[in-house]
Amino acid sequence: MTDSEERAGRRGLSAWTTRQWLRTGMAGALAVLALLGVAGAWMLGRTASISQDLVDVRSPAVTTAIRLESALLNQETGVRGYGLTGTADFLTPYRQGRAEQAADLAQLSKLLHDDDVGLRDIKAVQDAMETWRTRIGGPVAASPPGAPSTLASDRAAEGKRTFDEVRSALSRQQEHLRAEQAGARADLADMMRQRNWVFAAIALFILILAGLVFEGLRRGINEPLERLGTQARIITGGDFTHPITATGPADLKRLSDEIDLMRRRLVQELAFSEEARRRLDAQSADLQRSNTELEQFAYVASHDLQEPLRKVSSFTQLLQRRYGGQLDERADQYIDFAVDGANRMQTLINDLLEFSRVGRVHNNHQAVDLGRALDRTLSSLSLSIEETGAEITYDPLPTLIADSTQMGMLWQNLIGNAVKFRRAGQTPRIHVSAVRDDVLWRFTVTDNGIGIAPEYADKVFVIFQRLHTKDAYSGSGIGLAMCKKIVEFHGGTIAVDLTHEHGTRIVFTLAPEPAERPGPGELVGADASQVVPAS
Incomplete structure (x- = not known):
């Protein structure tokens, strides 16, 4: 990858918003957790299956095989004792052994119904036992009681040989069952180790994920926000020329740009306000000067103008009283106009002074x-x-x-x-x-x-x-x-x-x-x- 491609990739990542970063990170974390969870679930199921097979099949099969061996030995012992003594009590273990044999074989067949080796072992035990019963057990048990059976003594060697074959079949069966039991235990232990490793990996991944999330939030959100807050406090302190530096994800950069735009607008408004304040100060000075001139006008109107106006009014009234009727009609009219104008001017000045005194005097x-x-x-x-x-x-x-x-x-x-x-x-x-x-x-x-x-x-x-x-x-x-x-x-x-x-x-x-x-x-x-x- 060239430097330009790498820089373009960094710019593309920097254009991501906080929401995009969170969505991508959460999606990746959930995908990994899902895979680890599926593996853990499969291992839990496999562990449960092996454990169930060990508890419900292998161990009961070994126990049943041992009980079957005991039942067969009871039959052989009872027949041999009956053949030597002719006592009928010896046939009781033989008959109980046959009943137990049938039950144990049925239980083994049920437990090992999907185990071809186990079924062959059961068939071998059954065949060997059937041979012994046909040649030895059955005929001897059928002999009349009360006296030793000649058949037992005649077939003693054959009976030993056929029952040894039964023992061999039982030994092979138990060896196979114990081997399968040991294998199941080994599989269970191995699966439990794998399960523990998977769960440890899940826990480690969660810790790593928490650390990455914390570090990502610190670098991507907390630090940019802290820098933005520091710069905002600088501006709040009065340094409105301090620029806002945009950092972090795209949305935080946009927020920083908007705050900086607001800062620049405030700078412009402050400059405008300062200019307006200077103009207002100048207008206030002009207004104060105008107020002073107006007060001077009020003083002139109340003092300087009053005296000549009173003189005009007094002398026009004197003219009216002394020469009224002595001059022609037009002269009397002119004098009346002068007196009326002077009086109205006096009234206007007084009213104007009263108007100017509102709020001042x-x-x-x-x-x-x-x-x-x-x-x-x-x-x-x-x-x-x-x-x-x-x-x-x-x-x-x-x-x-x-x-x-x-x-x-x-x-x-x-x-x-x-x-x-x-x-x-x-x-x-x-x-x-x-x-x-x-x-x-x-x-x-x-x-x-x-x-x-x-x-x-x-x-x-x-x-x-x-x-x-x-x-x-x-x-x-x-x-x-x-x-x-x-x-x-x-x-x-x-x-x-x-x-x-x-x-x-x-x-x-x-x-x-x-x-x-x-x-x-x-x-x-x-x-x-x-x-x-x-x-």
């Missing part, structure tokens, strides 16, 4: 009883309520952690709008309700006023957005925008309920406790996009 969270806050609002609006005859009712209101000043501004704008935008010739009826909605409180302010068209449901919450002329309804168009800012500052939302008919229903939510809020400067900066365009 008014930011003192404490337990606020919204029922009491609403009572204070109704007291401050008592003049307009009495003038319009408004009927205002409200359900029990909860106590929340909030800024009390902002809650007062919220109620004042909502109730004030409900009273202001009433239907002509109809008594205003306003109801405030509050229900717990999961973790938030949901409030509704319902009136029977002129209502809000669906296409303006979002526009009314934009600062300085008016749906009516100043001649029809007074105001700066900042009230609902301030309500939206207050509600969102307290972690809620506000909207117009478009399903309500015959009036307006404002729905807003408040959190029982405020979430973490940015600093005052950031809150002002968040409204800078609203304030600057309006200017």
Whole structure:
């Protein structure tokens, strides 16, 4: 095999997955165990067969052959004693021996039915015994009792010779049986040794297999996983540039590659996050600078602009009082325009300052009883309520952690709008309700006023957005925008309920406790996009 073929073979093996390695190893181990198991089973069966043949055939055959020899000797002894004495008692062993002979021969024939040598030995014993009985045993036993048999003395030499042939046949039979018994014992001992060797080989193979499995798992799974875990811990420790080296079977290599891909993706995400953080820091700096400028604008609006505006308003009012009616009608109209513009500018600046203070100046969270806050609002609006005859009712209101000043501004704008935008010739009826909605409180302010068209449901919450002329309804168009800012500052939302008919229903939510809020400067900066365009 060339080096290139060997390297290709190694690459092919390295492409195997853990499952393929386990399947191949288990298949090979099971095949070897199956072969050894078949060999062991065959040897167990062979051992049992030899043992059964030894116990059930060979040993009983030897014992039966010995009993047969005893039965034949009894016959010869009984006949010889009867022939010498003529006493009938000597015929009893002869007759018992014949009966035992028949039983023993039948037992031997049954035990050795598939043993040709054993059957020939039985036939030889039977023939020799039949010759002795025909020539000696039978005639002597048939002689009359009471006197010695002349036949026994006449055929003594022949009787000895024929019975010696019986003894020879018995000896050959027993030798054959003992030899076969010894052979069976030797076969049994040899088979037991082979069986023990096979089982020892099975045990050794199992030990070797266990060692190979342990070593294979250690090298193929444990070590790659430990290396992967070590590299993962290095990355977890903060070294995201540390590469993941793929080792082990194909599936573990794929896992390592996927983890390394995830690491590279994390490196990219971290780089992106770092870049985003730098941009966010730059934007935060710009936002802080914008906040500072906005605070300067608020200071200018509250101090520097107020004084000249008051002068303009004061002197235009002086002109109106002193020269009103002395000039022509157009001059009086111009003076009225100047006074009205100055007053409206004063109102806009004050409202704008109040809007900018939400979350910046008014930011003192404490337990606020919204029922009491609403009572204070109704007291401050008592003049307009009495003038319009408004009927205002409200359900029990909860106590929340909030800024009390902002809650007062919220109620004042909502109730004030409900009273202001009433239907002509109809008594205003306003109801405030509050229900717990999961973790938030949901409030509704319902009136029977002129209502809000669906296409303006979002526009009314934009600062300085008016749906009516100043001649029809007074105001700066900042009230609902301030309500939206207050509600969102307290972690809620506000909207117009478009399903309500015959009036307006404002729905807003408040959190029982405020979430973490940015600093005052950031809150002002968040409204800078609203304030600057309006200017």
